[in-house]
Amino acid sequence: MKIENLNAMPAPTWSWLKMNSTSLEIDPELAPAGAAAVEVEGADACRGNDGDFEAALKLADSRFPARRAAAPGDASDRERVDAGNLDQLDVPALSTYQTQAVHLEEKCGPAESFSHGCGSETANYLRSVAQMPVVLKLAPYQKECVTVRINGVDGAISAADIQVIAGEHAELDFIVALDSPVIGTGLVGSLLSVVAAEQARVNVTCVQTLDDSWTALDASGFFLDEGARVHVQHTVLGAGKSVTGLASELWGDTSKISVDTDYLAARDQSRDFNYSIRQLGRKTESNMDANGVLTGASKKVLRGTIDLVHGCRGSEGTERESVLLANKGVDNKTVPVILCDEDDVAGNHGATIGHVRDEQLFYMACRGISAEEAEQLFITAKLENAAITAPDERIRAGIVRLGNKLVSNFEEEIA
C-alpha cells in the first residue's frame, strides 16, 4: 500500500519544487506486530482508559469554542452575500489553503482541529496497526517519568498509539524510543497525542535508532491550554527512510512549545519532517530549532510552518535550521513558513545551510584528516553527541550499534 500526501505542509508552495508532501510505500506483506513490540515503563501510576483522550479534547472544546473575528472572506461577509447585501465579487477570493484555514478558525474547536502533522490518513493507519492505545493520564500536580519503547519486529509493523493527558500543573517526562535491536526489515511507527492542561509541563524525548533496512514513521500532536509548556526533542539518527510529523496548537494564552530536532542522514537515507505550529492564544511562544548533518547521497526535506492566527496578540514564533552538507551528493530542502493574520506578533525564521568550507577542510587536513575522513567525522560526532545525551542505557546502546557500523571501536571511544 502507499500513503499519499503524507507530511503535507499546511500552505503548499510550488508543486514543481516537489516538497509539499511525501508518500510512503508500505509492503502489504507486513503484518501488525501487536503489543509484543511495545514496552511501557513507569506508567503504573498514570494509566488511563481508552476514551480519556477524546474526553479531554471535548472538555477543551467547551473552553475554547471556535472563534473568529471579522476579516475579509469570513463568515460575516458570506452572511451578507447570502442575504443579498453584498455582491459575491466584493468578497475576496480565497485560495484552497485560505478556505481551509478560515474553516478551521470559524468552525473548529480543539477537538476537530487536532492533528499530528503527518495527515489524517497516516494517523488513522498508525491507530489501526497499533490496535490498543497506550493511555497515560496524569492527575493535577502529578509528576511522572514514562518511557515507551517500540522495537522493530522482523517482517512486521511495530507501532504504538500513545495518548497523554497531563492534568493542570502536572509534569511529565516522556521518552519514546524507536529501535531495531534485531536484524530484519519492517516499519516502526509512533502516534503520540498530547493534551497539556493549564500550567502542565510535558517534555518529550523521541530517539530513533533504526538500521537502514527499516522505515520510521513518527507523528505527534499537541494541544496546549493556558500556560502549558511543552518541549519536544526529536533525535533522528537511523532508518533508510524516516518520516516525522508534528502539529501543535497553542490555544491557551501564554502557552509555549519548543521543538529541537537533531538529525543525521548518510548513504542513501532519506529524512522527511513536517512541523506545524498554530498559535491561537495571546502571548504564546513557539520555537523550532533543527540541526542536522547530511552526508553521502542522502536526502532531506524539512517543512516548518508557524501560523500566527488572528487574535494571538503578543505572540512570537521562531524557527531556525542549521544543516551541514558534508558531501556534494546530498539533496537538502528546507521550507520555513510563517503565516500571519495578526498585527501584534513576531515571526522569525532563518536557515543556515552550508557545505563544509574550503578553509575548514584545509584546517582538518592540517591535522591529518582527509576530506573523506572529515565526512566520517561529522557523522560520528553527531552520534557521539547523541550517545552522550541519551536518556537511558538502552537508547544509548541503539546509538552505539549505529556507531559501531561506521567506526570499528565506536563504543570504546565514547566509553
Next chain:
Amino acid sequence: MPDTALLHVENLTASVEEKTILHQVNLDVPAGETHVLMGPNGAGKSTLGHLVMGDPVYTVNDGRIFFDGEDVTDLTTDKRSRAGLFLSFQAPVEIPGVPLSSFLRASIAGRPGLEMKGKEFRRRVKELAAELDMDTAYLNRELGVGFSGGEKKKVEMLQLLLLQPKLAILDETDSGLDVDALSVVSRGMDAYRKSCNGSMLIITHNTRILEHLSVDRVHVMVKGHVVRTDDASLIPWIDENGFESFEREAANAAANAQ
C-alpha cells in the same frame, strides 16, 4: 639539499590568482632548531607557512619543498601532516557540529605511536588541558564555536602537544593575546620542544613571544622575498629598529633589478 635540514625550501616561487606572491624563497630549518620568520604585514610569512603545509589556495610555480628527506611539494596536506608537519593557525577555524574531543581523536587516528584507546586518550587530553590552564569543559564543545581568541590559541597548543610533530609552523600564535594567554602559549611551545625535541618555525612580527625562547636563526621576509637570515641577535635589533631598513633595501634591489 643539506643533510641536516628537516625542512628545505628551495627556490620557491608561488602565486595566488595569477599574482606572484613568493619569489625564489630559500629557507632551511634543521631538526631540533627554533627559527623565526619575521617581516612587516603582507611580507608573505603566512603564505610561506601555508605553502609548506600544501594549502591548495596557492599555486607553486617553481621550486621544491623537502621535508624530512622527502620531496613533499606534490603531497596533499593531510599526508604532510601525517609526515610530521604542523601548522598552527593565526585565526583557527570553527567547525560547528564537531566536538573538540572528536576532532582530536580523529587527528591522532592511524598515527603510529600516537593512537590511543578511549580512556587513555581522555586521560592524555585532560593532562594536556591542565598543562595549558584550559577548562576541560571545552573538550565537549563544538570546535572553536564561541571560543575566545585566547581559548582558540590554547586549542592550537593542545593539538601541538598531542600530535608532537617533527616541525611546528606557528603562524602568529601570539597575535591578539593578553599577557596570561601569551604565557600559556609560551609554556606550550616550551613543553613541545622538551617533550619531543621538536623543531619550530615561528612566524611573528613582534618580538615579545620570543623573549623566553632560545632562537637559533631568524629569517626576514619583505614583499615575498627572504631578504636576511641571521642569528638570534637580529631579534633585539629588529625590536629597536623595525623593518624599515629591510624594506628600503628590498625596494632598492628591486629598482636595480629593473
